[in-house]
Structure formats: C-alpha cells, structure tokens
Amino acid sequence: MGSETDDFQLMRRTAKGDRAALSALFARHYTRVFRFAARMVNSEPLAEEIANEVFMEIWQHADRFEGQSSVSTYCLAIARFKALSHMRKRREVVVEDEQMMALVDDADTPEVTAQVRSKANALRAAVDALPEEFRSVIDLSYYHEMSLKEIATVLSIPPETVKTRIFRARKRLANLLQDAGVDRGWP
Amino acid sequence: MTRTQQSNDEPIGPEDRIAVLLPLYLSGRLDEEDRAEVERWLEASPDAERALSEAWAERAAVTAANEDIVPPSGALARLNAAIDALPQKPRPATLLSRAWQSVSSLFDVGDRRLAWSTAAALLLVVAVQAGYLASRPQPDGYQTASGGKQSSVNRAADATVVFRPNASMSEISALLAANGAHIVSGPHGGVGFGIAFDDMHPGGSKAERVAKVSGNNGLVLLFTPMQR
Numbered sequence: 457m458g459s460e461t462d463d464f465q466l467m468r469r470t471a472k473g474d475r476a477a478l479s480a481l482f483a484r485h486y487t488r489v490f491r492f493a494a495r496m497v498n499s500e501p502l503a504e505e506i507a508n509e510v511f512m513e514i515w516q517h518a519d520r521f522e523g524q525s526s527v528s529t530y531c532l533a534i535a536r537f538k539a540l541s542h543m544r545k546r547r548e549v550v551v552e553d554e555q556m557m558a559l560v561d562d563a564d565t566p567e568v569t570a571q572v573r574s575k576a577n578a579l580r581a582a583v584d585a586l587p588e589e590f591r592s593v594i595d596l597s598y599y600h601e602m603s604l605k606e607i608a609t610v611l612s613i614p615p616e617t618v619k620t621r622i623f624r625a626r627k628r629l630a631n632l633l634q635d636a637g638v639d640r641g642w643p
Numbered sequence: 644m645t646r647t648q649q650s651n652d653e654p655i656g657p658e659d660r661i662a663v664l665l666p667l668y669l670s671g672r673l674d675e676e677d678r679a680e681v682e683r684w685l686e687a688s689p690d691a692e693r694a695l696s697e698a699w700a701e702r703a704a705v706t707a708a709n710e711d712i713v714p715p716s717g718a719l720a721r722l723n724a725a726i727d728a729l730p731q732k733p734r735p736a737t738l739l740s741r742a743w744q745s746v747s748s749l750f751d752v753g754d755r756r757l758a759w760s761t762a763a764a765l766l767l768v769v770a771v772q773a774g775y776l777a778s779r780p781q782p783d784g785y786q787t788a789s790g791g792k793q794s795s796v797n798r799a800a801d802a803t804v805v806f807r808p809n810a811s812m813s814e815i816s817a818l819l820a821a822n823g824a825h826i827v828s829g830p831h832g833g834v835g836f837g838i839a840f841d842d843m844h845p846g847g848s849k850a851e852r853v854a855k856v857s858g859n860n861g862l863v864l865l866f867t868p869m870q871r
Contacts, residue, residue: 601670
C-alpha cells in the first residue's frame with residue numbers, strides 16, 4: 457500500500473508538470489507496460505510505440521487519474537486501449553493455434569519429438585499460441601498478479617467474464633498440450 | 644464440432660471454480676472468502692497436488708514468456724525528447740498573469756502598501772529575468788570565480804522570490820534552510836531575491852523542495868523560476 461501511495465503522489469506531481477515524477481513512474485511501470493503491449497500485438501517495435509504513447513498520455517493528462525484503481529492497472533488499461541487501436545488500424549490477424557500446430561507438424565524428427573514431448577517447452581509454446589483474449593487474461597493473472605477486479609478494469613469486461621476467460625484459457629492450454637502429445641489431465 | 648468450438652460453448656460449472664481461482668491464489672490476489680474456498684479444496688481433494696503442480700507450471704511458462712521480452716534501452720530519453728517537442732505551455736506567463744490577478748485583488752481589498760510592493764516586485768522579476776538588471780553582491784561580499792574564492796552567492800539563481808512584507812528573517816531563513824535553498828543575489832529593488840536550490844538535500848528531491856518554497860507557506864508572495 458505504501459507503494460500505491462507513492463504512485464498516487466507521483467501522479468499528482470506529474471499532473472503539476474513534474475518531469476522527475478514522470479521519470480519515477482516510468483521507472484516503476486515501463487517494463488510492465490512494454491511487456492503487456494508486446495504480448496498483445498506480437499511486435500516489440502509496435503509495443504515500444506504503444507508504451508511511449510501510454511506515458512505521453514500520462515504526462516499530458518495525469519490530472520484525469522482519479523485514484524480509483526492502482527496506477528499499474530491504469531497504465532495497462534491505457535496500453536490495452538492503444539494496442540487495440542493500433543491493431544484495428546493494421547487489421548492484425550490473430551493467430552490462434554498456428555504456432556502450436558507448427559510444432560506438432562514438425563514432430564517428425566527424434567530431436568523435435570523430444571522437444572515437443574518436453575512438457576515445459578510444450579507449455580511455453582501453448583502459452584504463446586493462445587488467442588489474444590486468453591493470453592491477456594492469463595498474463596494479467598499469473599505475471600502481472602492482478603486481482604479479478606483489476607483484470608476486469610484493464611480488459612473493460614465484468615469480473616464474471618474474467619472468470620470465464622481464465623477457465624477457458626486454461627482449458628485451451630490443456631487442449632493444446634494434448635494435441636502436442638502431452639497429457640496434463642487437469643483441468 | 645471442433646474442440647475449439649466445444650471449449651467456447653461449454654458453461655463453467657461450480658466444480659470448475661477452482662480452475663479459475665488457482666492462478667489468482669498463486670498470485671496472492673484472492674479475497675479472503677475465495678482464498679478460504681481454495682484452501683479447503685486443496686486440503687480435501689485428491690487432485691490437489693496435480694492441480695497445484697499444473698498451475699505452477701503455467702505460471703512459470705507465462706513468467707518466462709514475459710521476461711524473455713527485453714525492454715528497449717533509451718526509451719526514457721526518447722520519451723523526454725517527444726515531450727520536449729510538444730508545444731510549450733506558457734507557464735511563466737501563466738504565473739505572471741496569476742500574480743497580476745493577486746495584485747489586482749490586493750488593490751481591491753485596500754492593502755495598497757502590499758499591492759504596490761508586489762507590483763514593483765513583478766516588474767523587477769521581469770527585468771531581472773530579461774537580463775536588464777544584473778544581480779548585486781551581498782553586503783558581506785563575495786568574489787568572482789576569477790578571484791578564486793567560491794561562495795554560494797556565485798551560483799546561478801533557480802528562481803526569483805519576493806517574500807511577504809510580514810515575513811521575518813528567521814522564518815525565511817528556516818524555510819530556505821529546510822529546503823536546501825540559498826539566497827544568491829538581491830535584494831533587487833529592495834524586494835526580490837535570487838535563490839538557488841542544492842541539487843541534493845535530505846529534504847527531498849529538488850522538485851519537491853521547489854514546490855515547498857513556491858507553495859502556500861505564508862512567507863512567499865511571488866516565486867518565478869528562472870528560464871534557462
């Protein structure tokens with residue numbers, strides 16, 4: 457909570473034009489924002505552009521932050537909005553199971569077979585192969601360690617929908633692993 | 644029906660709640676009621692060990708996927724450059740226009756002595772910052788850099804300050820000392836002083852200390868940052 461109080465103070469100072477406060481917010485939250493954007497759009501150059509837009513938005517409109525969510529939630533919510541805007545412009549096609557299917561199709565050589573059968577590698581490929589809506593909710597719960605309410609805020613969906621997506625994301629992971637010849641069994 | 648379609652259409656039953664709650668449980672982000680539900684299930688279910696193991700494995704894979712993404716270097720510098728390229732807000736004019744409003748209000752309430760001294764101070768601030776007036780040495784004197792001896796009054800001023808007429812020297816000294824600030828020039832016209840802030844001071848960052856001196860502390864009538 458001390459960290460959240462610090463973030464709120466930094467936002468207030470940024471709203472008054474304090475560049476040092478913005479730099480402090482950047483140090484605290486840039487990596488998280490960049491990684492979230494990169495996982496959404498599958499492009500690090502575009503993720504950098506999005507992350508830059510997030511902090512520019514904060515610099516120009518920090519006075520709009522009302523403190524109803526944490527600053528990290530606020531940053532990721534802006535990042536998601538910016539990412540979706542870019543994706544709509546670029547008419548990105550979401551690759552669903554292609555990465556995983558490619559891995560399965562390549563399972564002809566003994567080396568690749570061993571790789572596929574390596575559960576950790578298969579799970580990593582499955583995580584990367586999830587559709588964006590499932591990948592985001594899994595990232596926000598496991599990596600960004602957000603609560604149901606915070607995930608709902610970032611994704612602009614009700615908490616019950618967050619629960620549905622978490623369940624379906626985990627089921628999809630199980631199915632992808634099964635397709636790759638790895639039996640997980642739960643859920 | 645493909646497996647994908649099946650997965651999207653299946654409703655979530657009560658027995659699937661644990662599958663939903665486990666990722667949040669591992670992150671420590673469940674409320675008390677949900678955490679208790681998960682812990683009761685973990686104690687009672689024969690699937691507990693496997694379920695936890697799978698969730699931890701997922702968490703490790705998701706963490707690795709995210710941590711493999713390395714943020715670009717120099718991003719902060721690029722952000723600052725982009726901010727510098729923005730159209731500049733008229734901050735000094737805003738401050739002066741607000742100051743003029745304060746002067747007008749002083750005339751309105753009849754405090755003419757204070758109003759006239761403030762108006763004179765405003766003119767001096769503009770004159771000093773425009774370079775029309777040079778700073779004067781303190782009565783105790785100081786030597787220029789070429790003279791070899793350095794003192795704080797040789798430092799460039801960070802701001803021009805006009806203190807309230809009723810502010811005592813001890814109060815002003817205490818305010819400045821608490822914020823690592825020093826008078827480095829003036830008085831200009833008997834009212835304005837150039838002050839400089841130490842870069843490092845236990846009182847906080849320079850920006851924080853500037854805010855404390857320029858803010859509503861009852862001692863400072865006018866605070867104008869120097870333009871560099």
